[in-house]
Amino acid sequence: MSLHVVIGFGxxxxxxxxxxxxxxxxVRVVTQSGRSPEPGIEHVALDATDSKRLIDVAQGAAAIYGCAAPLYHRWASEWPPLATSVCSAAEATGAVLVMLGNLDGYGPVDGPMTEELPLAAxxxxxxxxxxxxxxxRELHEQGRIKxxxxxxxxxxxxxxxxGGHLAAWVMPRLLRGKPxxxxxxxxxxHSWSYLLDVARALAEVADEERAxxxxxxxPTGPALxxxxxxxxxxAQSETGPVAVRRLPPAVLGVASVFSPLIRELKEIRYQFDRPFVVDTSAYEAEFAVRATPVDEQVKATVNWWRERLATKASDERFPDATGVHHPK
Known part of the structure; x- marks a missing residue:
């Protein structure tokens, strides 16, 4: 089988x-800090903006997956050098560049989002x-990269x-039955993309030249x-009905004073103030991956979070003999 290089391990x-x-x-994973190897995966510590070293690491790769992202409040300054380096690696090695993107580039729109919309953010x-x-895309059209x-x-x-709106903001409180x-x-x-479906789509298009x-x-389930x-x-967690409250603008204003992330979220508030629905019919007409049924998504998510919180609680109660906690 072939070598695949994944940039970022979020x-x-x-x-x-x-x-x-x-x-x-x-699989070779590139992150700034590196990690211990795991079955089938080699971890490399490397600043991905260092194009020369990235090219060396990606030699022989069939595909490079751009899954890294700067901290949200640093996007404007840190995305350009990262993107340029990754494109340089794709050009130098001939690997297919598979980029993970989001929907922010469209800006506010009326109706479901399709890939034909202009990037008008x-x-x-x-x-x-x-x-x-x-x-x-321009490098691709020039024949310099794929x-x-x-x-x-x-x-x-x-x-x-x-990083997920339904994750840190919702799941820990929901599992305790709190609002x-x-x-x-x-x-x-609102459209919610299930993580496994994201990974499956990235892997699929790498092998499909027509993509x-x-x-x-x-591929994403019905908007909910x-x-x-x-x-x-x-309902899946059996905690009973949980109240859902809209954060008052005044609370967000105060929080933004202390949190760069919350301060920057004002740019995408429109995604939650109005319908935010993605149309995935173009992908589904061409390729095999389909959205995981919502009930399966919900069950797997609740089970994973329940295990995560239980493990964390156990680690906090029983640190090792040195007194150092080891969260999973």
């Missing part, structure tokens, strides 16, 4: 690397995400913690509001 990078390893590929983070793809982008909505599922707070209108329809040169939306998703998650 939820999407980790899920993609492990899926590729399960398929029998050799007006905020700086939406503009930089659009520019990252446009750079790769590139494809897979765009996902908000992640959730096993493995998604801090949860949400950005925007909790009853607005290259354009963007595709990850935050309240509907919380109701399903609560």
């Amino acid at each position: 939820p999407a990078g980790a899920a993609t690397a492990r899926l590729l390893a399960e398929k029998g590929h050799s 007006v905020g700086p983070k939406g503009r930089v995400r659009a520019a990252v793809w446009e750079q790769a 590139a494809v982008e897979v765009r996902a909505s908000d992640f959730f599922g096993p493995g998604v913690t801090d 949860v707070s949400t950005l925007g209108d909790p009853d607005a329809p 290259w040169g354009r963007a595709w939306h990850v 509001s935050t309240r509907e998703m919380v109701d399903r998650l609560a």
Whole structure:
């Protein structure tokens, strides 16, 4: 089987690397800090903006997966050098560049989002995400690289913690039967991309030459509001109905003073104040991956979070003999 290089080991990078390893590929993961090896996966400590070293690490790769992202409040300054380095590695090695994208580049739209919409974001983070793809697309059209982008909505599922709206903000409180707070209108329809489906789509398009040169939306289940998703998650967890409260703008304003992340979220508030629905029919008409049924998504997510919180509680109660805690 072939070598695949995954840049980044957040939820999407980790899920993609492990899926590729399960398929029998050799997988090399690039992160700044590195990690201990795991079955089928080699971890390399490397700043991915160092194009010379990245090219060396990616020699012989069939595909490079761009799954890394700067901290949200640093997107405008740190995305361009990262994207340029990854494109340079794809050009130097001939590997297919498979980019993980999101929907921010479209900006506010009326109706379901399709891949044919213009990238018309007006905020700086939406503009930089659009520019990252446009750079790769232009290089592809010039014949210098082979590139494809897979765009996902908000992640959730096993493995998604801090970066998901249904993760750190919802699951720990929901499993304790406590009310949860949400950005925007909790009853607005919203598309949620299941993490495993994101990884499966990334792996699939890498092998499909007819997918290259354009963007595709990850197969995603029917749009459900935050309240509907919380109701399903609560029912699965058997914690009983959980109240869903909209965070008042004044609370967000105060929190933004202390949190760069919350301060930057104002750019994408429209995604939660109004319907935010993705159309994935183009992908489904061409390729095999389909969205995991919502009931399966919910069950797996609740089980994973329940185990995660139980393990964390156990570690806090029983540190090792040195007194050092070892969270999983």
